[in-house]
Amino acid sequence: MQPDLHQKQQQGIDVAVLVSIGRHPTTGRARRAEQDARGLELALAIEAELPGTRISMLHAGSQDDSSEAALRGYLGMGLESMTLLEQPEGSDAILPLVEHLAATSPQLVITGARAERGEGSGLLPYALAEHLGWPLVNSLASVEKVENGVVTLLQALPRGQRRRLKVRLPAIISVDEAAPVARQSAFGPARRATFAITTTTSEADSELAQWHLSPARKRPKRLKIVKAASARDRFKAAASKSEGKGGQVLTDVSPEQGAEAIYKLLKEEDVLR
Amino acid sequence: MLETLLPILIFTALALAVIGAVRRIRLWRQGRPSRVNLFKGLVALPRRYLVDLHHVVGRDKMISNTHVATAGGFVAAAVLMILVHGLGIANPLLGGLLLLASASMFVGSLFVARRRLNPPARLSKGPWMRLPKSLMAFSISVFLITLPTVGLLPEGLLEGGSSWLLALVLAGVVAWGLGEMFFGMTWGGPMKHAFAGALHLAFHRRAERFSTKKGGAGRSTGLKALNLEDEAAPLGVEKPADFTWNQLLGFDACVQCGRCEAVCPAFAAGQPLNPKKLIQDMVVGMAGGSDAAYAGSPHPSQGLGGKPVGEHAGSPHGPIVALEGKALVDADTLWSCTTCRACVEECPMMIEHVDAIVDMRRYLTLERGKTPNKGAEVLDNLIATDNPGGFDPGSRLNWAADLNLPLMADLKQVDVLLWLGDGAFDMRNQRTLRALVKVLRAAEVDFAVLGTEERDSGDVARRLGDEATFQSLAKRNIATLAQYRFLQIVTCDPHSFHVLGNEYGELGGHYVVRHHSTFIAELYDAGRLTFAPWKGGSVTYHDPCYLGRYNGEYEAPRNVLKALGIEVKEMERSGYRSRCCGGGGGAPITDIPGKQRIPDMRMNDVKESGAELVAVGCPQCTAMLEGVVDASAEVRDIAELVADALVERSADDVTGASRRTTASTTAEEVIV
Numbered sequence: 001m002q003p004d005l006h007q008k009q010q011q012g013i014d015v016a017v018l019v020s021i022g023r024h025p026t027t028g029r030a031r032r033a034e035q036d037a038r039g040l041e042l043a044l045a046i047e048a049e050l051p052g053t054r055i056s057m058l059h060a061g062s063q064d065d066s067s068e069a070a071l072r073g074y075l076g077m078g079l080e081s082m083t084l085l086e087q088p089e090g091s092d093a094i095l096p097l098v099e100h101l102a103a104t105s106p107q108l109v110i111t112g113a114r115a116e117r118g119e120g121s122g123l124l125p126y127a128l129a130e131h132l133g134w135p136l137v138n139s140l141a142s143v144e145k146v147e148n149g150v151v152t153l154l155q156a157l158p159r160g161q162r163r164r165l166k167v168r169l170p171a172i173i174s175v176d177e178a179a180p181v182a183r184q185s186a187f188g189p190a191r192r193a194t195f196a197i198t199t200t201t202s203e204a205d206s207e208l209a210q211w212h213l214s215p216a217r218k219r220p221k222r223l224k225i226v227k228a229a230s231a232r233d234r235f236k237a238a239a240s241k242s243e244g245k246g247g248q249v250l251t252d253v254s255p256e257q258g259a260e261a262i263y264k265l266l267k268e269e270d271v272l273r
Numbered sequence: 274m275l276e277t278l279l280p281i282l283i284f285t286a287l288a289l290a291v292i293g294a295v296r297r298i299r300l301w302r303q304g305r306p307s308r309v310n311l312f313k314g315l316v317a318l319p320r321r322y323l324v325d326l327h328h329v330v331g332r333d334k335m336i337s338n339t340h341v342a343t344a345g346g347f348v349a350a351a352v353l354m355i356l357v358h359g360l361g362i363a364n365p366l367l368g369g370l371l372l373l374a375s376a377s378m379f380v381g382s383l384f385v386a387r388r389r390l391n392p393p394a395r396l397s398k399g400p401w402m403r404l405p406k407s408l409m410a411f412s413i414s415v416f417l418i419t420l421p422t423v424g425l426l427p428e429g430l431l432e433g434g435s436s437w438l439l440a441l442v443l444a445g446v447v448a449w450g451l452g453e454m455f456f457g458m459t460w461g462g463p464m465k466h467a468f469a470g471a472l473h474l475a476f477h478r479r480a481e482r483f484s485t486k487k488g489g490a491g492r493s494t495g496l497k498a499l500n501l502e503d504e505a506a507p508l509g510v511e512k513p514a515d516f517t518w519n520q521l522l523g524f525d526a527c528v529q530c531g532r533c534e535a536v537c538p539a540f541a542a543g544q545p546l547n548p549k550k551l552i553q554d555m556v557v558g559m560a561g562g563s564d565a566a567y568a569g570s571p572h573p574s575q576g577l578g579g580k581p582v583g584e585h586a587g588s589p590h591g592p593i594v595a596l597e598g599k600a601l602v603d604a605d606t607l608w609s610c611t612t613c614r615a616c617v618e619e620c621p622m623m624i625e626h627v628d629a630i631v632d633m634r635r636y637l638t639l640e641r642g643k644t645p646n647k648g649a650e651v652l653d654n655l656i657a658t659d660n661p662g663g664f665d666p667g668s669r670l671n672w673a674a675d676l677n678l679p680l681m682a683d684l685k686q687v688d689v690l691l692w693l694g695d696g697a698f699d700m701r702n703q704r705t706l707r708a709l710v711k712v713l714r715a716a717e718v719d720f721a722v723l724g725t726e727e728r729d730s731g732d733v734a735r736r737l738g739d740e741a742t743f744q745s746l747a748k749r750n751i752a753t754l755a756q757y758r759f760l761q762i763v764t765c766d767p768h769s770f771h772v773l774g775n776e777y778g779e780l781g782g783h784y785v786v787r788h789h790s791t792f793i794a795e796l797y798d799a800g801r802l803t804f805a806p807w808k809g810g811s812v813t814y815h816d817p818c819y820l821g822r823y824n825g826e827y828e829a830p831r832n833v834l835k836a837l838g839i840e841v842k843e844m845e846r847s848g849y850r851s852r853c854c855g856g857g858g859g860a861p862i863t864d865i866p867g868k869q870r871i872p873d874m875r876m877n878d879v880k881e882s883g884a885e886l887v888a889v890g891c892p893q894c895t896a897m898l899e900g901v902v903d904a905s906a907e908v909r910d911i912a913e914l915v916a917d918a919l920v921e922r923s924a925d926d927v928t929g930a931s932r933r934t935t936a937s938t939t940a941e942e943v944i945v
Contacts, residue, residue: 024657024658026657026658026663026664026665026666027657027658027665027666029657031653031656031657076642077642078642183642183649184638184642184643184644184648184649184652185642186638186639186640186641186642187508187638187639187640187739187741188508188639188640189640189642191504192504
């Protein structure tokens, strides 16, 4: 982060970090989710740079031993408490989160891009943004500056590219592997931290209940065969994005024209019927 | 005149010494409580001093004899001096003994002085350089003032009008001697080691490490468990006052001989650790102040020089490792240690360096979450997958897919439980394990493995300071082992051996554990193994720290090699002085940079022995030593050497039953 963040007259902001119960890829044990932990790391970095920042951590879900151990994994990164929006297993997390965020009105909401268990559709940040009417920035690399209610963000794009964005607060940002790695969770702080448990009006996720869930199967990957004469060619092949066939680049079009083009493509690809 | 002056001098010095002692004791009592039987300790003190301590000191005969003459002479002279000159009991017999004692002390101090003429780098300089002179001052002056008492000098010599000057000079020298020996002993002079050292021996935190009259070598190497049930109990040591009072007393006992420094692999590799300096840092922290007065070699740092002395400071209730900047010790210093225990083995004051280092690591890991480099990743893996590499726990037995290993879950009861250790995931160690299985089968041992029920023993987690993960792994392993019946556990991993045998006991798991070399030696002695004669070249043996120093097993591996027909070419550092391979204590994980690598130094030792092959008995040592580039010797585990030399016994020996099992196994393999 840049030193100009260190202005003493800057006031801290309220940051809400949404965390879920993760799942270890090989053993399936509950743990702190990789992306959500990076989200908390980002919040802690903002706190370190911007004194007076208050971090509140939220989790919507049921309360049991294994999920508590996983949540304490986040707390061990250096938080004294967190809020647990208690709801039965299989409930939709979006409504209680929206209610809580609307009531506490943080300036910045940080969430992981995709949960490690359950649906894992990655739609939660978008649903929240829709309900709250706040802007959403995905795939965040770092928060550069918070000034007069405007946050300067660095968004990660494919192959190491970065895009600097200025977003008016309140906003939602989602974090994936581009954000800095989460710090180690320490046992002592994790054990001492407390939960503030709030019961919420929850609604069973009726759609999820109808789904049939089965373990994911690893799909075979098509090998990319590179025919290259020189090391330079091989490097280019490894580093460059494969050229997409077809498609078109639309520039300087009106929103209606853009939407129409997207609609047409979705029809063609059988996404919309 | 001297008759009046001497009692005053003696009793003033004694009174000051008592005041100093009270102050010193109050410094130690800043520490946390520790249960010690004070009376029993004091009763055991003479034996601990004369047997256990001198067993260590006696490794250097010259210094041992010097110390006997000097210290023995001093103790006798001090007591007699108080009687003769302090209380005025001018008995010629006591006077004669006093002359003898001071003469002995003088002879000893001559040797001390000779050692200080050109002192080795490991010795501290500073106030220690004046010690021989002070010893001489004390012994000569006591000798001279005692001469008139026994009538060897005319009584009037020191009383005449012209000799008052002589008496005054003599009194001055007596005062110097008393100042160093009585006053300095409790006020922090070099003689402090005698006062603190004696009490440390009496109130040692590991009373069980001393031998007893009934025999028994006395060994106590397992780390002490943290109480995790009590949420108020501190997790490790943050500040000097968090040590127990007898640990603080132990630090104060340090005589700064630097034997630890001479054997420390991290120090030799130029990593920022010098055990002697670390202990002195703790003394500085306990008393408060900066380390500017330290007069020995500093902690090395990357490059050739040392970390400058005088920049670090601390206080009893201040942090040892600063969150930012410098405090008493840098975190790198604590993470450089390989927990090889060479320093503890060598320390004549019986200081427990490794305990202190792990105590401080516990705080850094459990409270601060600051395990360096790959530490956090390894600990996360241990939590999520029960092994440090993050491998699928279900694949623990993949290396033995073709071996049809009997499982505990099927048999429930066997003679030998073969503990695989995390080497089961390592392709190099899998070769050792396969060799060991071949040997066990050749000797027709009734054994089984836990298979996927086995977890990491918790060794690495514990030594990285993560006591919570260690206890979690240990408790689950103990629960698994409780389901089965077996006579003993055999393992080829000395780290698992140590943890299962010495550290699970405190958590409720008591087992008979044997290293595979011990077990193979027993099998050979029982005539259950026959070996072909050795045809290879010269062989040396590398003692793993966790087998040798931690568990005292030096003989069995050598006996096995002897049985194979190998004559071991010993390295200069072998047995209890074996040099660590650099793989213990999570050192390869924390990976603190130095100017050279510890395994490189060890392979250099191997090279100097001229051996073409180095036999090892530890997966860590194998990995570290085989990682050395351009090594002059091959690295083989003892199990591999034994497996290669196995000869099928003649038909008369082989029972029908075992033949049948072999036959059925082969058939199964074909079907599978």
